[in-house]
Amino acid sequence: MPADPPLPQRLLEHYNAMPRGERRLADLLLEDVRAVIDSSATALATRAGVSKATAARLFKRLGYPSFKAAQRALREQQAEPAPDRYGPTLGRLGGERPELGQHLQAEVRNLVATIEQQRSDELGQAVRLLARAQKLWVVGFGDNYSLAHFARSQLIKVRSDIRMIPLGGFSVPEEFASISESDVMLAFAIGRRTRSLRNIVASAMQAGTRLLYLTDGPALARSGEGSLTLKVRSTGTAMFDSPTAAVSLMAYLCAALGAHLGEAAVQRLRRIDAIHEDWGELAHPLEA
């Protein structure tokens, strides 16, 4: 019943005050608190590249009397009712704010897992897809729309001919009709997958368009020839999933595409900046 703060919380609270070595270990734990439960202090220290002494000190700093005590406490916490998803919200109603530390912990895990899971050659292939597409179709329905919008807003800084689906209030099939074999479709399928997505993906494959498919679910079924699935993790702590890792991966891909395109991309960026500047001036020539 004492309900001491969970580990991620404590890590956050003391993060600033930690010296380098301890921070190294803290970073590790932020990625994976379970490690404390499973591993020994020695193993932990080794994994983080610090000495056992440092590990001991960290747990003291966090307010535990010792590593052992911390481990015990955490094991107990772990054993307690495993609240999950909507259920718990119903259960612990009444304005209980979810733990920030938990959130961070989950996000970091997602991020690390997502990024580490990527195969270098696949990323390279993805970048090439994005670069060589004649037209690029960015697809995101429902909750995926924001993600798609983000992707497009970054990609358009670096190359031209990018279409968005769905577009404004326009009917999808009409827009989609102009897709061709030399195009590429970048489709987002995080969380709830809609009918529309399945339909359009199916149509695209039928049309022979190559596909770059970002999902937190299973890979594309018949992903043959040129199509590619990138998996991301989006598990959230409370109520909703979080597209953070997807955003991050997409940000990376855009940067990578920029680097890939090289001079062309840079020039495009410059042009965009110039126009921005002009417009800024034109709109309000009075501002300081």
Add this chain to the structure above:
Amino acid sequence: MPADPPLPQRLLEHYNAMPRGERRLADLLLEDVRAVIDSSATALATRAGVSKATAARLFKRLGYPSFKAAQRALREQQAEPAPDRYGPTLGRLGGERPELGQHLQAEVRNLVATIEQQRSDELGQAVRLLARAQKLWVVGFGDNYSLAHFARSQLIKVRSDIRMIPLGGFSVPEEFASISESDVMLAFAIGRRTRSLRNIVASAMQAGTRLLYLTDGPALARSGEGSLTLKVRSTGTAMFDSPTAAVSLMAYLCAALGAHLGEAAVQRLRRIDAIHEDWGELAHPLEA
């Protein structure tokens, strides 16, 4: 012509290797690079709560021969014709894919710094703002549109009466006219801030609307009564900044709002699910 990397890049690169004091200063600079140009080393050190010596050492670590040299270099970069954010890219052109590991590290740093920087009472206040607003105006221009869209798509799952600005092809002032004192505006100001944003924020304040302002820059100027600025870090490793941390913070806020609203939110979610299901069935009753 050597086109040395800009300050934030360097800061991130060396961040892990920095001892506590230098890190404190680095954090300050990541929030406000301009400080180097404007302030003296002494002032900087004082602001960060470290000694001059530490400041000097930091700049040495970053690869500059001295603080002065760094300041000079940065002033030049700043003064250059176009905002040369892309300079470095030009330097290492030619399809070099940016380092995945670096990206990940930077993202995690941003995340941790962003989350850790939030004050619990402010987050609580933010949630209350979101909860009590009669109407909620979600504002995001330019690159911030995706973010705003994401925010709205999550928030709408949990409460009603959320407006989006800008909306479709509609003129902003016309929409905005109906704002009232009992409303709240959630405004995103990551990266490039547009005229429109400044205008609308100014108008909102004038109208007495409370503001929740998410930014990677300086806080809102006259943030009196009820308005609130949440700072996020968005420093990217290559070419573009990354809104990852902002997305994550927003995801948290939405979850927190859900918890805050409690039963009401859960019921709303259920209703939404039900409708989804109905529609799904109705649209394609044949699918497995």
Add this chain to the structure above:
DNA sequence: TGCTAATGGATCATTTATGAAATTAAGTGT
């Protein structure tokens, strides 16, 4: 031009952090 104030850079004494090794505690098997 010469004086003053301020700023940056370097030095060094002090504090703090760190790992190797010694010590203690907790098991394990006999």
Add this chain to the structure above:
DNA sequence: ACACTTAATTTCATAAATGATCCATTAGCA
């Protein structure tokens, strides 16, 4: 109950980090 093993904790010498202080240089000003 007794070695014996293994892991945690403490100790301590060393290394690193830090800030106060001093000196040199520059900028501002009369």
